[in-house]
Amino acid sequence: MSDEVEVPEDHPRYQSLLTRHRIEAGVEKGITSQQGLIAEGRGEAFDYLLGEETIPSAEEAERVAAAHFLLAEHPVISVNGNVAALVPEAVVDLAEATGADVEVNLFGRTEERVRAIAEHLREHGAEDVKGVTADARIPGLSHERAKVDSDGIYDADVVLVPLEDGDRAEALGEMGKTEVVIDLNPLSRSAQTATVPIIDNVVRAVPNIAAQARDLRGASREELEAIVEGFDREAALAAAERRLREGSLDRDGEAGRDGAE
Numbered sequence: 001m002s003d004e005v006e007v008p009e010d011h012p013r014y015q016s017l018l019t020r021h022r023i024e025a026g027v028e029k030g031i032t033s034q035q036g037l038i039a040e041g042r043g044e045a046f047d048y049l050l051g052e053e054t055i056p057s058a059e060e061a062e063r064v065a066a067a068h069f070l071l072a073e074h075p076v077i078s079v080n081g082n083v084a085a086l087v088p089e090a091v092v093d094l095a096e097a098t099g100a101d102v103e104v105n106l107f108g109r110t111e112e113r114v115r116a117i118a119e120h121l122r123e124h125g126a127e128d129v130k131g132v133t134a135d136a137r138i139p140g141l142s143h144e145r146a147k148v149d150s151d152g153i154y155d156a157d158v159v160l161v162p163l164e165d166g167d168r169a170e171a172l173g174e175m176g177k178t179e180v181v182i183d184l185n186p187l188s189r190s191a192q193t194a195t196v197p198i199i200d201n202v203v204r205a206v207p208n209i210a211a212q213a214r215d216l217r218g219a220s221r222e223e224l225e226a227i228v229e230g231f232d233r234e235a236a237l238a239a240a241e242r243r244l245r246e247g248s249l250d251r252d253g254e255a256g257r258d259g260a261e
């Protein structure tokens with residue numbers, strides 16, 4: 001594993017290898033699940049087709065997400081095992097930039113992993129990490145996945161759910177919450193049901209939302225509301241799908257689609 005981090009920064013797959021290493025290290029530290037490895041592989045394939053960059057429709061969605069966070073009474077960032085491994089610093093920074101709470105919420109919940117993730121986030125500067133109490137339930141979901149804090153996700157009006165499984169994303173939406181989903185697959189159920197689907201890698205999206213939130217801090221309520229109302233979720237999903245299906249892979253001297261065929 002250490003070989004992978006020693007990959008030189010000018011290696012064409014540097015960012016991707018670094019991301020893999022973080023997930024691997026997350027599994028070793030007991031914060032990321034084995035399923036998280038599979039999710040990472042799936043995400044990588046989509047990201048490759050997107051050109052491993054934030055496409056314009058995602059950039060707009062990230063600004064809209066920031067506006068939602070700034071308008072919210074109680075925004076919460078939901079953190080799972082992959083997000084904790086990939087972007088702990090950025091999660092803490094986004095919470096600081098927007099006044100959001102951070103809550104651990106897991107698909108494969110074990111008390112041990114919840115505590116390990118909370119500790120990992122605190123090591124990266126988080127002050128208060130929710131999700132350990134788990135004294136409320138999301139209606140309509142099987143027991144373990146439904147566990148949330150009554151003063152966290154249960155009470156939130158805006159929830160950021162990066163890299164989520166579809167069922168829970170849908171159930172949160174049914175509770176009337178504004179749901180911002182980050183998922184590299186525009187066809188996933190989470191992306192399809194989100195108020196704001198962001199089709200981007202969490203490693204780019206979470207820092208981008210924080211930067212947009214800082215940029216919008218001086219904006220009036222009316223300006224923020226105009227940003228939110230001007231967003232067309234269907235158009236954003238369609239733009240991402242178009243990019244995946246039709247985008248050229250010929251970039252940075254790599255073998256492109258023509259070369260691969």
Ligand code: PTJ
Nearest residue numbers: 035036039042043080081106107108165183184185201202
């Ligand atoms: O830590 P836990 O127990 O909460 O489990 C987390 C995972 C991700 C394992 C769990 O929620 C799961 O199984 O998710 P799925 O159903 O595999 O869905 C993950 C989605 O995230 C897929 O659509 C992937 O394409 C996408 N994805 C993977 N890596 C990234 C990503 N999206 C954005 N950024 C990524 N880095």
